[in-house]
Amino acid sequence: MTFVQAVIDGLMIGGVYAVISIGLTLVFGVMGIINFAQAEFLMLGMFIAYFAWQLLGLDPLIGSFLSFALIFGLGVLVQRTLIQRVLNAPPLAQIFVTVGLLIVIENLALIAFGSDFRSVSTAYQTMALRVGPLFISAPYLAAFLMSLLCGVALWLFTNRTWYGRAMRATAQDPMAAHLMGINADRMRQIAFGLGVGLTAFGGAVILPYFTVHPTVGQQFVVLMFTVVVLGGLGSVAGAVVGGLTVGVIQSVSTLFFPIQLQNLVLFIVFITMLALRPNGLLGDVR
């Protein structure tokens, strides 16, 4: 039974992993760029939700929408001022612009908020649902359901709206999309805004069971990359599969290994995937 429990725990966390990683894969799909600063936007989303809770009394699950909106705006700005300028540059310049961004955001947060660990307290923090012999923790379930909501919204956006279709068209062939009257630059801004906004949203919904501090992003770096590489860089559906898989791997591995070595197991999965199937579980074999 502990195994089933671990799988369920893993799926709960995995749903959140999917949402925080979708942004990475979305941006890679549209622009061919990996945002090494992605986890810093997660941290910013957590801080926005934290302050919304502290100053306005908003529950983080509601504050998550504020996190999304503000970081979406920041993402559009970052795309316009930084990423746009290295779109056609060699990988070295592309990598180090976002690495520079990582350093800047992390240290701005350190200057602005100090290095304290902060957490929120909510009524449902310690509650759990009982399903037969299994337990589902309420904050985990809430975060999972919010992520699900977010995933459905993203699916509707990309498949049912003009903007979503235009964004996918830009990802497939920017030149053809341009000839069809699509403003490719605007689509890239929306993609980057969405990408970091979703990550910030995911950061906010885990706040009821996670502490926030300026370097919290470091814990998510290997994890996010494993999710997207597992699912295939550029594939949104892949990120969902990857997120759930990583959640389950992580949770089940704690049955066999000390909890600190979770990331070691992830790394082995990550490096094996990169070596054998760099295009991911759902991608073509290269």
Add this chain to the structure above:
Amino acid sequence: MRWWIAGVAAVAVAAAVPLFLDPFGYAIRVLTLALLFAALGQAWNIVGGLANQISLGHAAFFGLGAYTSTLLLIHFSVSPWLGMFAGALVAAIAAYLLSFPTMRLRGHYFALATLAFGEVLRIIAISWSDVTGGPVGLSVPFAMEDSFALLQFRSTLPYYYIILGALVLISCVFLAIRHSALGYRLRAVKENVEAAEVIGVDTTRVKIIAAVVSAALTAVLGTLYAQFNYFFDPDAVFGIVPVSIRAAIVTILGGTGTVMGPIVGAFFIIPVEELANSYLSSQMAGLSQLAFGLVLIVVILIQPRGILVLIRDGAARFRKGGGA
């Protein structure tokens, strides 16, 4: 032959500078750190600059060097002079093993894989506290007296010369590789991997050789860092930003693929960072790192090929303007 004479002159100047400084002072400490990171950048330059394999995981080798020699010193009283070779060997083996899954990867994918490798070693160092001391780190046992055999000195001066020696040595290795057949093959890999394969370059083999040499040299610097600082923790030697990214940044800031690149880059950014630290960090933690990140972004946006190219372009424009 002109560059050869310039090199000897530069080393002579570098060797003379400390004669005008307080051997226990702050200035010589900053210069020693700049030399150390210049050497680190030069080691990174062998793979990052010549073959354009952008490693974000050199902290892995740096940390292996620091931990191997320090653990040997603590438990078996092995001199760091020998420990650094043990560390280099461990790092070389790690780089060789890592090369199997990563050698076919390019650009972003290679950067991702190496980044993850460094991160995992950091996590192991934090978790395996019986051996590594965990998040608290390790202190180098200090005998309270100068000992060349144990690589321990109270003043900074001997470290300055030892690390200067390391920089000269690594720069020579870099130049030797660059001007050898291996160097031309690495640059062929950088320009076009498929074309290199077609003309018969065993690209995997040359990339592995470069990675192993670079890792071993990086580990030696890890040992020197441990001895120079007397104390280190997992974040300091296995950290992404403090080591991996800094090794790449000093090289990129100066100019990748050139012997002067990491030296120019390190002597530009390390003093800036240290000054920001000493004057501003009492008020705001993170400010010097912020400056570090901003400088990186600005240089990449203005001239991704580095400060050396900026200077050359500027000089060319100046000459043109003067002639007209």
